[in-house]
Amino acid sequence: MEPKIAQKAWDPKLENAILKKWEEEKIYDFQLSDNNYTIDTPPPYPSGRPWHIGAASHYAQIDMIARTARMSGKNVYFPIGIDRNGLPVELYTEKKHGIRMRETERGEFLELCENALDDLEAEMIQIMKSLGLSGDFKNYYRTDSEDYRKFTQETFIDLWKKGVIYLATRPNNYDWVSGTTIADAEIVYEEIPTKLVYMKFITKETKKEIIIASTRPELLCACKTVIVNPNDERYSDLIGKELIVPLTNSEVKITPHHSAKIEFGSGAVMVCSYGDQNDVALFRELQLDEVIAIGLDGRMTEVAGGYQGLKPKQARTKIIEDLENANLVEKIEDISHRTPLSERSKTPIEIVPMEEYYLKQKDSLEKMKKLGEEIEFHPNMHKQILMNWLESISIDWPISRRRFYGTEIPIWYCNECSEPFVPEPGKYYRPWKDKCPAEKCEKCGNMEFTGEERTFDTWMDSSVSPLFVTKFNRDEEFFKKTYPTAIRPQAKDIVRTWLYYTLLRCEKLTGEKPWSEAWIMGYGLDEKGMKMSKSKGNAIDPLPVIEKSGADTFRFWSASEINQGYDFRCSEQKIESTRKFLSKLWNVSRFLSSFPVIKSGQLSESDKWILSELDKLISVCKEGYSKYNFFIPSTAIREFTWNIFAAQYIEIAKARAYGIGFTDEERDGAIFTLHKVLSTILKLLAPITPFITEHLWQTLYSQDSIHEENLPDIENLNDMSEMTQLLSEFNSKVWNEKKQKELSLKDSIKIDVPEILNQFKKDLIAMHNLESN
RNA sequence: GGGCUUGUGGUCUAGUUUGGUUAUGAUGCUGCCUCGACAUGGCAGUGAUCGAGUGUUCAAAUCACUCCAGGCCCA
The missing domain is CATH 1.10.730.10 (Isoleucyl-tRNA Synthetase; Domain 1)
Structure with a gap:
């Protein structure tokens, strides 16, 4: 008998026709029932070409979750979304058009970002479709749509009313030339020649001389402690004793800390607010009171006494002179110092306390641990990433960013008394261009307002994805039948951000956990086990691979080659x-x-x-x-x-x-x-x-x-x-x-x-x- | 610098939780083979002191400790 199948091999080109048929027959369409299985699909971020092959593999496996559930008799709701807020697209747009965000009119800049996103998104959607994702492409959502941003703002307003959001002044990277905070991603490091000054401190009790080396003597006025390594025998008898700071004559304690390197300088380090990021960490860890020595104008403040008004560099020259005149300098070395610079202005950044919005999280940590315990992790070992993170959280979550392409913080301030006005939920607000919805200030009656220019941290948007897809606050029946969702599939590198923030936000808004299970995938590396990056030239573009070998080949490779939760190597061969x-x-x-x-x-x-x-x-x-x-x-x-x-x-x-x-x-x-x-x-x-x-x-x-x-x-x-x-x-x-x-x-x-x-x-x-x- | 994690034939991978014959499978390579699904195939062969070292044990890929190398996140 002749075989019904004539061709001698599987032809991946047949996949297109099958895709078309699935689409026409709508076999994956979702109708709400009483047996819903909701996937809190990660909305991918279109940050540039090509899309990461590890991510493509990740989405192929998420589709396997959907299909497994469907073939186990569940009514699967598999939403598809695209995450479009945040810094990467701003940097991409600046580079693509050779422009600078702050030198471009805001509306114009936003439009350029949007166009860039549209292009990148189209390719991602094409890959997701050709991989055979059985998701809801017809209703795919974008986190920068009016609908989604309105939703993010609503949830913020809700939390504002609940009193869990506050303004606080904390240290930030600051570029005083362009007058803005700088994200860590915008910092470049350069080796710059500088002077390491060995200064004479005196112990309070015994008047013994202690030498302390620093590249930032102008911050003596902000020195709050001196640290020594606990294994450093030179100082072991001085731990806990007081020291007199030269010139300012204030008293500080000697504290043991492992971050003091025995071999650098004299082994004793002065900790000031703020010489570098290590100082910030130490102030936080040792709970020291900060002193603001450098202001937003980039000049020394009144605490610097006679040096007030000088730029840090000028103050440094002057203070070295004064120290030498008072015979308080042992020696000065010329060294090369790895200095953080603003990528934009190429000037050294200062760490300056600035006022930002914070969402309370420290008081929820015990609750978060309990929810973490309740959620089943696949594989279980990755629950540890969350648990360790919960152990190490020491400050509340800073949620405001001085950026353009993000969801706007819906607040106006009274021009007279600075009282904040937070509008009613239900509309999408853009305070940087919209008129304040309030007639007059509730506090002082003034009628002029200034809109908030800042946007939210992008995790403020992503962390409500399970609420958005289940129509929280907009369709009660739908929400009741789909929330908490069944599963959160995601990559392991964002457990501490996306997974944690989602847990936090959803608990605060609904009192419940967002999902019953979390499925954590490893990271895709190149064939030698190294991280893929465009600059190293080892990135693999998934699109031609899928076109050549077919989606099923790619999917079977992904399934049979990747051990659950572990990092994996990608090789075209x-x-x-x-x-x-x-x-x-x-x-x-x-x-x-x-x-x-x-x-x-x-x-x-x-x-x-x-x-x-x-x-x-x-x-x-x-x-x-x-x-x-x-x-x-x-x-x-x-x-x-x-x-x-x-x-x-x-x-x-x-x-x-x-x-x-x-x-x-x-x-x-x-x-x-x-x-x-x-x-x-x-x-x-x-x-x-x-x-x-x-x-x-x-x-x-x-x-x-x-x-x-x-x-x-x-x-x-x-x-x-x-x-x-x-x-x-x-x-x-x-x-x-x-x-x-x-x-x-x-x-x-x-x-x-x-x-x-x-x-x-x-x-x-x-x-x-x-x-x- | 801190936390988590990985290291098994040329390459990738199973086995490690709970120690116990000759360490799984794929791929690669070599040789042979058209036998009524398949040469994108079949058969046979090749190839690993299980990252290094020390310890525990009658017995270690598996347990403990140290070191080396990679990855992720955070400084």
Whole structure:
């Protein structure tokens, strides 16, 4: 009989037609029911070309989660969104157009950002679609849409009213030339020659001289402690004693701290507000009172006494002079110092306390730990990232940014008394250009307002994704039936940001956890295990890879090569070689397509054996799927299909399937079993490789989509797995002997079937053309 | 500098939780083979002192400690 499948290999080009069919038949459309399974899909950020191949792999696996749930009988809600707020697009736009954000009119700059995002987004959507994501593309959302930003603002207003948001002045990176705070990403470091001044401090009790080296002597007035390494024997008897600071004559304590390097300078370090980021950390850790020595104008403040009004560099020259005149300098070394500069103005940044908005989090940490305990993590080890982070949180969350492309903070200030006005929720507010909705100030009656120019930290937007997709505050029934969502799939590098902030915000807004499970994926590295980056030139563009090898190949590679939660290496060669398995599956199907699909037959012992192996496979796969660990089913299916089903069983059953020397009932047993095994394999594999399984399923077994089927159930058949190795050893033995005697495989040979394989004797004799006893 | 994590044939990977024959599978390489699904195939072979060291034990890839190298996040 002619095979129904004519082509000799799986052609990835067939994927396009299948995609189109799925779209036309709307098989993944979501209708609200009582059995909803909501995925809090990560909205990817279009930060530049090409998209990260690790991210593409990540989304392929998220789709496997959706398909697994769907084939387990759940009503899957799989929203698709794009995250579009934040710094990267601003930097991308500045570079692309050769402009500067603060020198460009705000509205104009926002438009350029939006256009850039549209371009990058189009490519990401194309990749997600061609990967076969069964998500809701028709209603995909953007975090910079009016709707989403309105929602972010609403949740902020809610929290403002609850009193968990406050303004506070804390140290920030500050570029006094362009008058703005600087994100860490905008700092560049340069080696700059500077003077290391060895100054004489005096112990209060014994009047002993202690030498302390610093590159920032102008900050003596802001010195609050001196640290020494606890292992530094020179100072061990001075720990806890007081020192007199030169010139200012204030008193500070000597504190032990591991960050003091014994070999640098004199080993004793003065801690000032703020010489560098280490000072900030120490002030926080040791709970010191900060002194503001440098103001927003970039000049020394009144605490600097006689140096007030000077720029730090001028003050430094002057203070060194004064120290030398007072004989308070031991020596001065010329050194090269790694200095943080503003990328923009190329001037050294200062760390200056500035007023920003904060969201309270310190008082919620115990609650967060409890929720963290309740959420099931896949793999469980990554729960530790969250727990460790909760242990180390020491300040509240600063949520305001002095940037343009983000959700605006919806606040106006009275020009007269500075009283803040926070509007009613329900509208999208842009205070930098919109008129204040209030007629007059509630406090003083003044009618003039100034809009807030700052935007939110981008995590303020992303952290409400589960609330946005479940229509919190906008569709009560929908929300009730979809929240808390089922699962949060995400990458491991943003557990401390996205996962944590989502937990925090959702708890504060709803009192509940946002999801029951969290699924954490590792990071995609290059083939040598190094981080991929455009500058290193080792980034792999996923689009051509998917176009060449096909989405199923890419997906099967992702499933079978990536151990759950661990970092993984990406190599084009590896991806391409995965295709061999799909080819094997195709040809097995092609062979079976020459036999009719029948409902029953008389099962031989070999049929019972393969069905018992199949039963074991089902149980292994379902166990893997229940943990959303696709490595387990993909490798188990490959092993079974290739090395047991194709290599052993098909060869054993082939002669019987052709019916030569067997009764019709015996023949039908083989044909029935062949189809039963293949159709089960296809269903088991459908969540991982949706295209080829759909094509084969519809060609061989049904008009309907395989993705509307359920995963097969085990039948608890008698375990015959001890036969598997015996059969394959016997078959190898026959094949080897024929080879040694230079016989063709169809030639007859005299070998006895061993006693233990007696039950398979008839099949084995026909298979090998044995002249047997 | 701190926290978490990884290190198994040329390459990738299973096994480490709970120590126990000859360390799993894929890929690569070599040789042979067109036998009625498949040369994108079949068969056979090659190849690992399990990152290094020390310790515990009758027994260590597996447990403990130290070191080296990579990754992620935070300074």
